[in-house]
Amino acid sequence: MQVLRRLWHLVPVLIGTTIVVFAMMAATPGDPVQVMLGDQRASPEQVAALRHDMGLDLPWPERLASFAWRALHGDFGRSFFHRRPVLEVIADRLPATIELTLAATLLGLLIGIPLGIFAGTRRGRAGDRIASVASLVGVSLPGFWLGLLLMLLFSVTLHWFPVSGRSGYGDAPPAITHLLLIDTLLAGQPGAFLGALRHIALPALTLALPMAAVLMRVTRAAVIDVLRADYVLFAEAKGLARRRVLGLHVLKNALAPVVSVTALEIGALLGGNMIVETIFAWPGIGRLVVEAIFARNYPLVQAVVLIYAVVFVLLNSLADLLYAVLNPRIAA
Numbered sequence: 001m002q003v004l005r006r007l008w009h010l011v012p013v014l015i016g017t018t019i020v021v022f023a024m025m026a027a028t029p030g031d032p033v034q035v036m037l038g039d040q041r042a043s044p045e046q047v048a049a050l051r052h053d054m055g056l057d058l059p060w061p062e063r064l065a066s067f068a069w070r071a072l073h074g075d076f077g078r079s080f081f082h083r084r085p086v087l088e089v090i091a092d093r094l095p096a097t098i099e100l101t102l103a104a105t106l107l108g109l110l111i112g113i114p115l116g117i118f119a120g121t122r123r124g125r126a127g128d129r130i131a132s133v134a135s136l137v138g139v140s141l142p143g144f145w146l147g148l149l150l151m152l153l154f155s156v157t158l159h160w161f162p163v164s165g166r167s168g169y170g171d172a173p174p175a176i177t178h179l180l181l182i183d184t185l186l187a188g189q190p191g192a193f194l195g196a197l198r199h200i201a202l203p204a205l206t207l208a209l210p211m212a213a214v215l216m217r218v219t220r221a222a223v224i225d226v227l228r229a230d231y232v233l234f235a236e237a238k239g240l241a242r243r244r245v246l247g248l249h250v251l252k253n254a255l256a257p258v259v260s261v262t263a264l265e266i267g268a269l270l271g272g273n274m275i276v277e278t279i280f281a282w283p284g285i286g287r288l289v290v291e292a293i294f295a296r297n298y299p300l301v302q303a304v305v306l307i308y309a310v311v312f313v314l315l316n317s318l319a320d321l322l323y324a325v326l327n328p329r330i331a332a
Contacts, residue, residue: 010310010313010314013309013313014306014309014310015068017305017306017309018064018067018068018071018302018306019064021301021302021305021306022060022063022064022067022302023060025296025298025301025302026060028293028296030296032054032056032080032295032296032297032298033047033050033051033054033056054080067299067302071303071306074087076299076302076303076306077299077303078299079292079297079299079300080295080296080297080298080299080300081295081297082300086299086300086303087303089288089300090285090288090300090303090304090307093283093284093285093287093288094284094285095177095178095179096166096277096282096283096284096285097273097277097284097285097286098179099179099180099181099200100200100203100204100207100273100276100277100282100284101207101266101269101270101273102179103181103200103204103208104203104204104205104207104208104211104269105208105211105262105265105266105269106208107204107205107208107212108207108208108209108211108212108215108262108265109212109215109262111208111209111212111215111216112211112212112213112214112215112216112219113215113216113219113255113258115131115134115135115212115216115219115220116131116215116216116217116218116219116220116222116223116258117219117220117223117251117254118131119131119132119216119220119223120219120220120221120222120223120224120227120254121223121227123224128220131216131220132217132220134213134216135212135213135214135216135217135220136213137213138209138210138212138213138214138216139210139213139214139217141209141210143206143207143210143275143276144275144276144279146206146209146210147202147203147206147275147276147279147280148279150202150205150206151163151202151279151280154202155202160198161198161199161201161202162198162199163280164280164281164282165199165280165281165282165283166180166196166199166200166282166283167180167192167195167196167199168192168195168199172192173186173187173189173192174187180192180196180200181193181196181197181200184196202280203276203277203279203280203282206276206279206280207269207273207276211265211268211269214261214265215258215261215262215265218257218258218261219254219255219258222253222254222255222256222257222258223250223254225254226250226253226254227250229253259319259322260316260319260320262319263315263316263318263319264315264316264319266315267311267312267315267316270286270308270311270312273285273286274286274287274289274290277290278290285304285307288300288304289301289304289305292304
């Protein structure tokens with residue numbers, strides 16, 4: 001029932017998102033026709049024909065209604081500049097964004113949760129203070145600045161990682177899952193796997209560090225709160241080993257709020273990856289939508305933003321379900 005309520009809440013979110021995006025794109029200076037034509041000398045008749053072909057000769061409320069009706073039937077229109085259906089263009093770039101998001105999320109979890117547990121079990125000690133300061137710095141760093149700093153240090157100065165791109169020349173394996181790290185392993189190409197790993201390392205780390213900082217702070221606060229609970233004190237009074245108390249009682253209850261925050265952070269990665277993918281020339285949806293905004297490619301921008309909204313709501317719904325599993329009292 002809760003899932004159905006969440007899905008129903010998705011309807012006004014999509015309606016509001018569509019209207020806002022349409023209004024903002026309509027208010028944005030610039031004409032897609034002029035951007036497409038560039039320096040070409042076109043007659044007024046040719047310009048008018050192109051505007052009619054792109055549907056730009058209609059008032060924006062009429063274009064909004066037409067887009068919404070077609071979107072309900074799974075048709076998001078054609079990209080102005082790719083001259084292909086929008087969903088096909090997005091499908092080409094989607095695997096790169098999925099792979100980057102998964103890698104960043106895994107890194108964020110592996111860094112943030114252990115550090116949060118470490119700091120929470122050593123409250124007030126030197127390790128806790130160092131971890132807290134590091135998390136504060138991680139939360140404060142802008143993504144574009146962090147990405148450029150990592151690029152300057154590890155790519156330009158140390159030459160450990162490539163500056164941009166997703167793989168080296170000639171390293172593309174047979175497309176099975178369209179995720180390079182997995183496809184290179186399935187194809188038995190360890191050299192290509194290491195190349196893909198080197199390419200994804202810096203953009204994934206740029207997205208993961210702010211996420212890890214947030215998860216560390218949330219995990220630390222949750223661990224400290226759970227350690228004060230009566231059942232934990234009772235377990236320690238019975239003589240249970242510290243590791244067993246942490247494993248049986250503390251971690252399960254402390255991770256419940258972390259699940260919700262993780263879902264929100266994954267949703268935030270969708271916004272952050274626009275900057276990171278542009279900096280590292282990562283061929284994903286984030287970079288695609290930035291290019292579409294500069295080119296006034298309205299159908300593509302609208303479709304991507306709607307996809308982001310759907311994913312964000314679904315992630316929050318999943319977080320609520322997992323939270324109820326980890327803490328049955330919430331479900332009751």
